[in-house]
Amino acid sequence: MSFNKKLDYQEKKYLLNPTGFSNSNVGGDKNLPFVVSFFENNLGSNVIKTRSYKDSLGKLKIPFYLDYDISDEQVLFLKENTDLNYLILSKISFLEDFQNGGLTRANRKLLIGSEAGAISFIKILDIQKNEVFLEINCVGTIRLIEERDFYTNETKLQPTTFHKDSYELGEKAMKKLLRKIK
DSSP states (O other): OOHHHHSOOSSOOEEEOOEEESOTTTOSEEOOHHHHHHHHHHHGGGEEEGGGOBOTTSOBSOOSOOOSSOOHHHHHHHHHHOOOOEEEEEEEEEGGGGTTSOOOHHHHHHHTTEEEEEEEEEEEEETTTTEEEEEEEEEEEEEOOEEEOTTTOOEEEOOOOOOSSHHHHHHHHHHHHHHHHO
16 A cells, blocks of 8 residues: 555645553553654645644644544534544554453454564544545564473473563554555
């Protein structure tokens, strides 16, 4: 998929929302530098960060928090009260947050038996049509691979590359998503 060929960035305005995190240890949301750089490099001055979208008095133009699962009412507000064309949303959810459910069947299969894991999501919403223009996700996991010694029948863990935690996996998965839509 070619990001640059799909989106019209000549006269369109894009609002880049901070990346949301499901893990309370990370904090609600934040602008990941590589996500901001990617969209600024591809869309130039047509992209504005949510926290910079203010009126002439310096007040935020959007009086509510924009969640990845934005409501139709919020999209209608954006359509009627802003000059925006697209909304860019992203989030990262971590394995430990899915212990009580909340996964699709496909993602559940990918995370079974994982020691650490994260799923990164990007969604671009056409505000004028209230339609999802693009939505993709990527899963990052770590599994400990066990192997039985043929002679002793002992279980041994195989060496594997480790990320320090699910947060790093989430960032890595987000970077993979950005490479896919470039």
